Amino acid sequence: MVSPILAIVIPLAIAFLMPFFSALSRKSVKWVFLAVIAFNFYAAIMTFLRVLSGPILVVTAGIKPPFAINLLIGPLGGLLFLLFEGVAFLYAIFLLKAEIKEPVHRFFMLFLLNVAGATGMILTGDLFNLFVFLEITGISAYGLVGFKRDKKGLEGGVKYLILGSVGSTLFLLGVALLYSQVGTLNMADIAGRIWMLKKPTLYAAFIMFLVGLGVEAELFPMNAWVPDAYEGAHDTVTAILSTVLSKAGLYALIRVVFTVLSPQKAFLDLLLWAGLITLLLAELSALRQKNVKRMIAYSSVGQMGLVVFAFGMGSLFALQAALFQAVNHVLSKGVLFLSLAIMGKKREGLELENLRGIGRELPVTGLLFSIGALSLLGLPFLSGFWSKISLLLSTADLKLWVPLGLVLLASIIEAFYYLRTIGVFYTGTDFRFRETAFIRLLPVLVLVFVILYLGFRPGVLAPYLKGAAKELVDRSGYIGWVIGGLKP
Amino acid sequence: MAENIIFYGSSIALAAIGLLIALTRRNLIKIIIGLDLMETGVNMFLISIGYRRGGTAPIFDIPLSKAVDPVPQALVLTAIVIGVAVTALALTFAVRIHEKYGTLDISKLREMKW
Amino acid sequence: MVILEFFLVLIGITALGLLYGGIARKWSARIQRRYGPPFYQNFLDVFKLLGKKNTKSHGVMFALGPVIAFTGIILSLFFLPLGNSRPLLSFEGDIFVLFYLLVIAPLGMALGAGEAANPNATIGIARGLTLMLGYELIFFLSAIAVMVKFNTASLWKIVEIQGTFPKWNLFPFFLSAFAGLIALQGMMGEKPFDLIVAPHEIASGPMVEYNGKYLGLLQLYHAIAIVVETGLFVNVFLGGGSILTFILKTFFVFMLAVTIDNIMPRFRIGQAVKFYWKYPLIISLLGILVVFIWR
């Protein structure tokens, strides 16, 4: 029995002990890092299994909520927790062989902070705590993006930093607005007293949250930093930004809108259209993009738009589809960025022309990349297909025909540029076989395996998705868990 | 609450000024200052939420109704710490950027676009 | 017995065709104020060609081409009713079948001519095929007017329904018949549509390399083709009757074509196709319109 709070505390603590470990033995750093992430993964698995039987409430300082900060892990939290730690664990394995700029221990320190922050964001039940974790995640992410300390890295980092800090300031303003009227910071407590809020405050708070968290959740027009930061950052950092960080931001946004503020029609519609515009704009931007990494960055933005769009539909079925899509996005983007990282080692620059024939040179990596991309654009019997089809089914259920058409259009655009990329990867014949080390392929292989497994048995995920979606829809249930009799 | 309106107004104004600086100045250092101002504004806003006319420090030995709300103060303490961290990181970036680009003009940082 | 009849028809029609050809040569000569060869000259030509000892072949397909051409035209002949007295195989295939069977012969010739590496032959074929885009369509459209009216595709039935002289389709369907006549001119390769052979330009086109018995076979093919092509027109537009009247009608239609041939210059291929796509097309479409109004 591992308390989920340890998954936040231990990485935080170890992160600050990193210089100490580094002084002890420079080689030990990455193993310590791996061990911590492995522990987190373990904690996530244990928590996930426990959540199956009921939500977990963790109380700090021995005081019952709403008077103290508490963690609450429902089905949604459990799912994301497992996903985040699992992916982070795979990244950690991938990092074992990666070339990282010195000082290495600081990189791992930032990485640990980032993981801890993201974990905290999805586990916490307190709005201000959420802000704190948001900032921890953010600051470590700025640092990670700029870590390469070359021109591109610094540029991406500083852009991210400025937008990110404005965003989190706005978020804080939103928190302040809520607190001024409700007088509490516990999410469940606020949710229970949302009737106390005057309508203007509610809307103003929503605006602040949307804009503030939209920066992390990559919503247009707050997402302009994304391509720059993704392109500038270290490959694995890009992967974690695209998979874990964006989902954490998204989680915060969704949690705030659905649980805390109550899902008003106006809010959902705004989410829906914001998501749709994000999707279309990002896909269009990716269409003529020559740099593959940047292209995938745009695609990542687009996928986030799609997920937000699905959340904006607000029906139980749509929420399941959205979560499924989010899961798939994590899996696919993990595959894409990691395999791109492997490819990047063999060639100079990630321009499309430079990557000609790379699939012949690195057949396994090329195949994995292709599967990731195909899953993303919905080839049947890959998990991406099922999420997309269920998303579209829920769109049709709500008779949203215009958005449906636009989503399909975006899918076609996406298919075009991904297939073009895959095609270029396999163009040409005179390339030598020089596959990379197995240990670097392993994480990608695992992700692809999950994609394939879910492609053939998407049903295994269904109950968890359903539980998570129910958690979002059923506000009183959530309030009841925290305020009511749920034993810590 | 109404008596606090002047605090609210001024704190929001401060945040707006900070944002304006971040928008209009080209120098990275100035932008960081702007961001700091903005944060300070929001912090002030938080403080003023908890403010009660004539209230005293929230110490346990006085009746609770006399004291100002302690929570925002705790929040602001945290927020300030975070703000410091952000500012420190931002300044590090500024130093590095000056090393690489030889300028702090933010409009020169357009290596990556479109 | 039936087989014997078929043989008789085959031999008779071949002889008839050769005779027509001979008479046409004489007729042309007279129009041009020449004396001209005797009317049986074509028989002599064919026998001489078939009997030649020094025949050159350019390959298997070259040799098979005339054979296929001859095969094709015999086949078409049997599917053509000769007036309303001799149905032959007309019940086993209707007018559409005949249209397609008629293509076999030129195709065979074209295949054979193609194997001889003479560009003149191929140019002739290309012209012929292009011309087909013109006249086949026109002939089809003029025939379909009749078919739509009578609601049948069977050539035999068309012949039967229209009956004898005053009830010829020529009169009610005069527009279609006129267009059909223009198409027939192209189908038989008479001027102004003799671009396929065009002796002065491409040295008689597809036949340029043929000699000896191959040329003889091709002459036989031409002989039957004259009767079959005019016969098709006769059956559709000029009513039924005994086999004798059928022969007379085909003769007159053929002589009309020859006469026109003698007084016309030759189109360029582009002009010819364009011509067909212009006036005859309009006329045949009007013919169809007439049918629809009439119904």
Add this chain to the structure above:
Amino acid sequence: MTFWVIASYFLGGIVAYVLARPSRKIGAFVALLFSIYPLYALIPALDGGFYLRFTVIPYYLHLSFRLTLLGWFFALIAATLYSLSLFSAYSEKRDSFFLLSSMFSAGGLMGVFLAADYLTLFIFFEIMAFFSAFTFIREHRRSALKYIIYSLVGSYAFLAALLVINRSTGSLEITPLSGFGGSVPAVMSLFILAFWVKSAVMPFHPWAPSAYADSPHSYTPFFSGALSKSGVYGLVLAFFYIFAGFFKSHHAFGYIFAWIGALTALFAGIYALLQDDAKKLLAYSSISQLGYVAFGLGLGTSLSITGSLFVALGHAVFESLLFFVIAAVYIRTGTTMLTEMGGLIKKMPISFIALLFGIIAAAGIPPTVGFPGKWMLYEAVLEKGYPLLAGAIFAASITAFLYCYRLIYSIFLGPLKKEFRDVREAPFPALVPLLLLLIPLLFFGLFPGYVVDVTDSILREFGYLGVPHTPAKLLSGLGTFNGLAVGITMGAAFVIAFLVHAVFSRSRKVSELNNYTAGEVAEGVSMHYVADFYKFIERELHGFLKLRVEALFNWIAEGIGGLGEVLRRVYAGDIQAYLVYLILFLGFLFTLYRGVLRW
């Protein structure tokens, strides 16, 4: 069993992929084995369709299959062609990935024919489209992308229709839509778009010439002959089963579709004349043939539907035969350009004979499989009394003569090129499909009744009457066609003609260059009239040929790309611009909620 018919391809694809890496021969052989199993399983399955529903996907979605007679008809064609194409692929020395992707595409196609619900249909349609594109995306990225994008537009339209149907009826099962809530014409248009695109009927054909030309030569026969049939299958299903009520009560729709089909047949035929690449020529020919099919479906009488199905079968036989010949020729000559070949008859006689029969069928000359279908279409259109339509398809069939002659002449006739002096006949495996396809080509031409037996049963399932027939003879209200009579007479006539040929003295064989060209042929002067073969037609039609629907689609695609090019300037790279967006968005939200936000 149905499951294994499909699974055999997927399983076989993977096994062949693995085995072909060490040894190509074993891989191809295993692929062949796996592709023959469906054939073996399908042939006896004729009697009685069945319905199979099994949940592969324990989610709220599931797959279901059933074997209908229509599906069986097409599935059998597809399975046969795929097995044959493997012989050719073996000779072409195709690699393991080709085996994988082509097998998967065949499996996808099978799934389309055997699907019992729309989602299954869509899933397998997607698989088919993607994997057929993967067979050539490596060598010819542009045309593969073009193909896949056209396919995706179609299949996403289908998906939209599927969603609408699901929303209105609450079921995804393929059943006739009666009492349907939505707007039928709109849904139907969306529904058929996918199949329209896949069958390459104009105006959605532009993908086909480039895709057919660039796909692996041994795959193209299957691509053109079988994959396009999924489009025909879908159209039949839509017109006569799912939307049958609408289709029967709205004649105008069928009439317009018949015109689309007829014009497709005509225009594609004209385009085919002007191609210099044999595969492009055949691609347009394929489009033209499918135009006939669409035409017949549009007319919607039992005679015309039978005709359409027959043309579909015929097209599968002769078009793939022609493509197989091109593949065989390509193996030896390394080119598909008509202008670069010539005179190969002396070197590759078997291929020549196959091509000869192929073009005879393609031109629709009896007694081959190409004719009965066309005959039924003529009869049907005449029965309906649409003379102009009849004229249009007749003109189309004339173009068929033209391009067919050009094809055979340019490749096999004329002078032999110097570089092909040492060419041999194609390797035996590449000849296997040619020889095997000659059998149905002649058999179904002589005995069209056996096919009509099957189509009659299909028609009866859709509530139409059959076409009266005996094994050799077809009857319509207007006329008759007896394939056997034509065949026998033709044989007899050939004997007569051949006897005339044989009795007279033997001929002397001379070189094809020893000819009537006024003396010697100069060295290096080509006597091959191949380039600009139909220049006159091109000259007369150049105004018309400039109108290209492809330009419109390209313009749309360029427009979307250009839009992206403009819109991505939003990501200007300037952080202050980004901040401005944020502020503007804040402002926008405050204006949006100005009504609520009044304190």
